[in-house]
Amino acid sequence: xxxxxxxxxxxxxxxxxxxxxxxxxxxxxxxxxxxxxxxxxxxxxxxxxxxxxxxxxxxxxxxxxxxxxxxxxxxxxxxxxxxxxxxxxxxxxxxxxxxxxxxxxxxxxxxxxxxxxxxxxxxxxxxxxxxxxxxxxxxxxxxxxxxxxxxxxxxxxxxxxxxxxxxxxxxxxxxxxxxxxxxxxxxxxxxxxxxxxxxxxxxxxxxxxxxxxxxxxxxxxxxxxxxxxxxxxxxxxxxxxxxxxxxxxxxxxxxxxxxxxxxxxxxxxxxxxxxxxxxxxxxxxxxxxxxxxxxxxxxxxxxxxxxxxxxxxxxxxxxxxxxxxxxxxxxxxxxxxxxxxxxxxxxxxxxxxxxxxxxxxxxxxxxxxxxxxxxxxxxxxxxxxxxxxxxxxxxxxxxxxxxxxxxxxxxxxxxxxxxxxxxxxxxxxxxxxxxxxxxxxxxxxxxxxxxxxxxxxxxxxxxxxxxxxxxxxxxxxxxxxxxxxxxxxxxxxxxxxxxxxxxxxxxxxxxxxxxxxxxxxxxxxxxxxxxxxxxxxxxxxxxxxxxxxxxxxxxxxxxxxxxxxxxxxxxxxxxxxxxxxxxxxxxxxxxxxxxxxxxxxxxxxxxxxx
Amino acid sequence: xxxxxxxxxxxxxxxxxxxxxxxxxxxxxxxxxxxxxxxxxxxxxxxxxxxxxxxxxxxxxxxxxxxxxxxxxxxxxxxxxxxxxxxxxxxxxxxxxxxxxxxxxxxxxxxxxxxxxxxxxxxxxxxxxxxxxxxxxxxxxxxxxxxxxxxxxxxxxxxxxxxxxxxxxxxxxxxxxxxxxxxxxxxxxxxxxxxxxxxxxxxxxxxxxxxxxxxxxxxxxxxxxxxxxxxxxxxxxxxxxxxxxxxxxxxxxxxxxxxxxxxxxxxxxxxxxxxxxxxxxxxxxxxxxxxxxxxxxxxxxxxxxxxxxxxxxxxxxxxxxxxxxxxxxxxxxxxxxxxxxxxxxxxxxx
Numbered sequence: 001x002x003x004x005x006x007x008x009x010x011x012x013x014x015x016x017x018x019x020x021x022x023x024x025x026x027x028x029x030x031x032x033x034x035x036x037x038x039x040x041x042x043x044x045x046x047x048x049x050x051x052x053x054x055x056x057x058x059x060x061x062x063x064x065x066x067x068x069x070x071x072x073x074x075x076x077x078x079x080x081x082x083x084x085x086x087x088x089x090x091x092x093x094x095x096x097x098x099x100x101x102x103x104x105x106x107x108x109x110x111x112x113x114x115x116x117x118x119x120x121x122x123x124x125x126x127x128x129x130x131x132x133x134x135x136x137x138x139x140x141x142x143x144x145x146x147x148x149x150x151x152x153x154x155x156x157x158x159x160x161x162x163x164x165x166x167x168x169x170x171x172x173x174x175x176x177x178x179x180x181x182x183x184x185x186x187x188x189x190x191x192x193x194x195x196x197x198x199x200x201x202x203x204x205x206x207x208x209x210x211x212x213x214x215x216x217x218x219x220x221x222x223x224x225x226x227x228x229x230x231x232x233x234x235x236x237x238x239x240x241x242x243x244x245x246x247x248x249x250x251x252x253x254x255x256x257x258x259x260x261x262x263x264x265x266x267x268x269x270x271x272x273x274x275x276x277x278x279x280x281x282x283x284x285x286x287x288x289x290x291x292x293x294x295x296x297x298x299x300x301x302x303x304x305x306x307x308x309x310x311x312x313x314x315x316x317x318x319x320x321x322x323x324x325x326x327x328x329x330x331x332x333x334x335x336x337x338x339x340x341x342x343x344x345x346x347x348x349x350x351x352x353x354x355x356x357x358x359x360x361x362x363x364x365x366x367x368x369x370x371x372x373x374x375x376x377x378x379x380x381x382x383x384x385x386x387x388x389x390x391x392x393x394x395x396x397x398x399x400x401x402x403x404x405x406x407x408x409x410x411x412x413x414x415x416x417x418x419x420x421x422x423x424x425x426x427x428x429x430x431x432x433x434x435x436x437x438x439x440x441x442x443x444x445x446x447x448x449x450x451x452x453x454x455x456x457x458x459x460x461x462x463x464x465x466x467x468x469x470x471x472x473x474x475x476x477x478x479x480x481x482x483x484x485x486x487x488x489x490x491x492x493x494x495x496x497x498x499x500x501x502x503x504x505x506x507x508x509x510x511x512x513x514x515x516x517x518x519x520x521x522x523x524x525x526x527x528x529x530x531x532x533x534x535x536x537x538x539x540x541x542x543x544x545x546x547x548x549x550x551x552x553x554x555x556x557x558x559x560x561x562x563x564x565x566x567x568x569x570x571x572x573x574x575x576x577x578x579x580x581x582x583x584x585x586x587x588x589x590x591x592x593x594x595x596x597x598x599x600x601x602x603x604x605x606x607x608x609x610x
Numbered sequence: 611x612x613x614x615x616x617x618x619x620x621x622x623x624x625x626x627x628x629x630x631x632x633x634x635x636x637x638x639x640x641x642x643x644x645x646x647x648x649x650x651x652x653x654x655x656x657x658x659x660x661x662x663x664x665x666x667x668x669x670x671x672x673x674x675x676x677x678x679x680x681x682x683x684x685x686x687x688x689x690x691x692x693x694x695x696x697x698x699x700x701x702x703x704x705x706x707x708x709x710x711x712x713x714x715x716x717x718x719x720x721x722x723x724x725x726x727x728x729x730x731x732x733x734x735x736x737x738x739x740x741x742x743x744x745x746x747x748x749x750x751x752x753x754x755x756x757x758x759x760x761x762x763x764x765x766x767x768x769x770x771x772x773x774x775x776x777x778x779x780x781x782x783x784x785x786x787x788x789x790x791x792x793x794x795x796x797x798x799x800x801x802x803x804x805x806x807x808x809x810x811x812x813x814x815x816x817x818x819x820x821x822x823x824x825x826x827x828x829x830x831x832x833x834x835x836x837x838x839x840x841x842x843x844x845x846x847x848x849x850x851x852x853x854x855x856x857x858x859x860x861x862x863x864x865x866x867x868x869x870x871x872x873x874x875x876x877x878x879x880x881x882x883x884x885x886x887x888x889x890x891x892x893x894x895x896x897x898x899x900x901x902x903x904x905x906x907x908x909x910x911x912x913x914x915x916x917x918x919x920x921x922x923x924x925x926x927x928x929x930x931x932x933x934x935x936x937x938x939x940x941x942x943x944x945x946x947x948x949x950x951x952x953x954x955x956x957x958x959x960x
Contacts, residue, residue: 036960211959221955227945229937230708232701253947261933263940265708267926270734274701277694277731281705284692285670285713286938289705303695397956400949406942439938440670440690440706441713448667450683452693462683 010040010065012076012199014149017089018142019082021053027142028059030163031149032392036212037159039204041067041394043511045387045587050237050330056085065204069394070511071587076199077152079145081123086111098152098197100145121148121188130184140181147185154196156203157186211397215388216292218359218398219318220245222366223290224253227406228316230289231266232278234297237330238386239320242292272297276304276315283314284451286411286439288370290316295324295337298344298381305379306345307453309476312426312435314373314409317381318366320389323585332585333386335507336557341381342535342565348473352380352483353535357510359395361533362388365488374409376483377437385556387508387587410436417446425449425460426472433479480536487534490541493517497528502548503597504541506532506562508587509554515590520597527552535565542570545577550604552597554580556588627663635660637685647799647825647840648678648747652685654802655716655745658809659686669714670706674699674728677754678720678747678825689716697728700735703742704926710936711927714813715742722752725761725780732782736789736818741925743812743819746782747799749827750838757830768835783917784903786820787896792923793819794899795916798843799826804914811916817923824912846912893919 014031018024028044035042043062049055062072077098080089086101087110093099095115101107103120112118123144127137150160160182168174189195219242223231233243243266250264269275275291282289293301298319308315321337323329341353352372354365362384369380410430417423417438423446426435438447449460455469456462463469505513510531517529530544545551545566553563560579566572580596582588623631635656640649659669666688673679675696682691694702703717724732724746735744750763759767762782763775783796793815797805805823812819824843826832832839837846892898899918906913926932933940 209956209960211956213959225946225952227940227942229940229945230705232705249947253951254945256933260931262931263933263935263937263944265927265930265932265937267704267708267738267930269701270730273698274704274731274734277698277701278705278708280694281672281692281702281707282709282938283705284702285706285709287705287709289709304698307695398952400946400952402949404942404946438690439710441668441710444665444667445688448688448690450691450693452691453695454693 008198009200009202010063010204012063013072013074014061014063014077014079015075015089015092016059016061016079017082017085018057018059019084020049020051020055020057022142023139024057024059024081024142026167027139027146028061029392030143030160030167031146032061033163033212034146034150034155034159035061035063035201036207036394037163038155038201039206040065040201041069041206043069043071043391043393045071045391047586048331056082058085063201065206067206068511068515068590070515071589073589073591077149077197079149081141081145090116098199100148102141119148119152119193121145121185121192126184126188136177140177143178143181144185144188147182148189149185150182151186151189152193152195152197153200155201157182207394209397210394212392213359213395213398214241214390214392215356215359215362215384216241216320216390217245218362218395219292219366219382219384219389220247221249221398222363223316223370224249225363225400226288226367226370228288228290228370229264230278230282230287231264231291232269232275232282232289233267233291234269234272234275234293236272236294236297238322238333238390239292239294239297239318241390242318242320272300273304276301276317279315279317280304280308280313283373284440288316288374288406290318290366290370292318292320294320294322294330295340296327298337298340302345305351306347306349308379309345309349309351310347310453311451312377312437313451314370314377315379316366316369316373317379319381319383321383321385323386323583329585331386333508333587334556334583334585335383335385335509336559336561336583337383338555338557338561338565339559341383350480350536352376352378352487354380354382354488355506355533355535356382356384356388357507357531359388359393360398363398365533368488371407372483372486375407375486376434376479377409378479378483383507385508410434412436412438412442412447414443414447417443420446422459423447423449424458426456426475427458428475428478432482433475433477434482435475484536484538487536487538489538490533490544491531492540492544493529493531497544497547499526499528500549501552502528502530502544502550503552503554504530504532504544504562505554507556509556509582512588512590512593513554516593516597519590519594525597525601532562537566537569541566542572545570545572548576550576550578552578552580552600554588554593556582558583626660628665630660632656632660634688635666635686637687638683640681640684642677642680642684643829645828646677647749647823647827648681649684650799650802651745651747651805651823651825652681654805654809655685657802657806658813661806662810662813664714664813668712669716671716671718672699672703672706673718674720674723676720676723676752677749677827678718679723681718681747682716697723697726698731699723700728700731700740700744704735704738704740707740707742707926708932709938711741711932711934712936715740716813717742717744719744719746721746721748721750721760721762721782725782729761729780733789736786736791736820738926739790739792739817739923739929741817741927743809743815743821745809745812745821745823747825748782748822748838749825749831750779750836751827751831753827753830757827763831764837767837768833770830770833770836774835781903781907783820783822783913784900784907786822787900787903787918791820791918792817792920793916794918795819795821796823796903796912796914797821798824798847798912798914800840800844801847801914808916815919815923817920817925843912846910847914893917894921896920
């Protein structure tokens, strides 16, 4: 059953239970943003159905003065606006917590618990009295509860007023009715409840220059900054907003204001196969091009990814992972495409993966992916997920070094070709496995070659000679080894390994893992930690595993895919890799990690004493 | 067939305006079966590129998988080539074209590569009106896997092993017209006189240009009972008065009687002369063109020549308003908004 609410000032969780399609999202974000503007770290999670209207949807906000940005289990205050889900919504409120509901009609006896506090506001009645338009009645109901929360939590009203004003630039007539609705909520609380509550918000200066952005927008923006000019995509949750963001930013920054001509081409393809085909065609022809998709799309792209690997064509793919297998839970998060992405396609194939864990890294790694793809002449897959991609996150501001030059890799110009005896597309001139390429149209008589998925010799001529094939496959591995020192090094949480136990995690497990490590430390359990940022693994990852007796591997999938990858790629000893897994579709929490790690530590202690 | 091509060329070979001889448009020696219709089409492509004074390196040739898709190796060896995956050439061509609108894009596919595994991409590249030439070397069978029926094999057509195809065939030409292709032609690999001018016009066309070329498979589908054999096609092409459909270049105009010619003003200002099969058929009218193809088909005739053209077509770049400078030639200075802009974006996210 529910645990007790010990949460107090600037440390609690509010959950909004709504019906999707009722305009709650913007009201709930208004609440989040107001906490952020009060200077306190805040983490919203949108828990939404694969549906447009009528099904339950939740929005959970964690407010944490300590700056814990992961999800936390248990709810301190439930805003229960959906009768459909109310039974479950009542149940997860912590003892001593609050249940805010629409009291226009009496609450069913089943929903009454004696260990929580009820805050009934007759929202429907207030709206029916105030507004005649049914849509307004619906929308302003959401704004009224935000107003009520602001009074209950002591959020400064001026903050909300400013946010409302910013929300409607050029539509000033919408501001007064929204302010009025907020005030209705405030007034009701002041007249009927003891306020503020014991859980409340106090102004701090903790967010400094941080921004709030979702990972998908950051990826889209990263692609703009990296000079992507061709985007091809097929709509799929949760990746759609990557290209939408790219498109919006490109409309702003890539369009000639006078002529309307655009330095970008964005094509909605007929499927993911075509999307990746276009990306490969564009990259082959010297444009930076990318696509964004999710697991089902990666499955469809497998054949083309193999072609790009073997024919050595750059490509950037943003994989916003969702819960698989198959259609799975399309609107829930998971890190379950690790193996599929690493080895996408038939034959001996492997791909470079990057694992961002914050929007800032989404921005940076997307930009870096274009450099890496062109330098290595191979696909690079940015492995984000629904939690990172579609939720807003508090993030340090994005930065771009104006001196940065795009690394276009080994591309020969007409002048280079003129100086050469003979151009060999797959000739390993520099002994690093990376060969030189030419763009179509470079030179009238030199530098043309045939790109193919069939085996070929060093001069790109078709061959079925086993020796030539073998040499080529070995060179690709040489390139792979070169890549190990080009991709992002892992984040180490200590200068050198001193503890016997280590913990490894990646992507969106970062916040929960860091929080769990702190909590364990408080209990006297200390562990070294490493965050994987890329694949292939570089030596630091190998050393970290070798340097510890036990290594917890935290990941958000059932099959411990990253653990498998470590076993496959550097023969990590399975006995020492202990899995900490989360695969219910919800972002992993520190409590969950703590529970699993403690259990496993206990087990191993018992083993030792026995 | 020979495996060695002599390097010696007659010094007096004719040159085009670029000073290139035909040899500069050739490719590697074909490894297709002797007598394969595809080789005749490759020769036609070489001739058309020579005639049009195309700089080989300013053309990109792309294909899927299959016998037909092997042919880009056999023409224009100074062009970049891309032998992609089965049925997916259109997407690769789309990406390539978006990256650099200044090159000429030439796609080669087969009936399996287009009408079966690649149907989705074929349909959508037409919808997007990508500026490219798309040739299907159509032999009604899967040659490389030894002669299985393809989706363009006619119902009742018999293959070499005596197997009779049960299923209706897909007519790519009328499908292309229906889907909105802006240039649709049909020809026969054995009719170079018609094919070469069609390829030339297709390459000049500023949008999606489709040519369905019946190209008999000498090894697996050239038997009695096949509707894609040399004999069958020759017989049934006669009935349609094939030559009437030849879009004539200047040198052959005189071969035709005056008064039977319809002039079509091309996008580049030149006149395309069309011989009309029948007075009621208008090659600039989509419905009329579909009607002509279907009428011929009902009579078991293969209508060849230029079937449909939309001279005022707008290609993908026009539709999505891409900049005139090829996208692959733009650098950081144009593409990257810079850190000052990023500061503003950050400010908007607080």
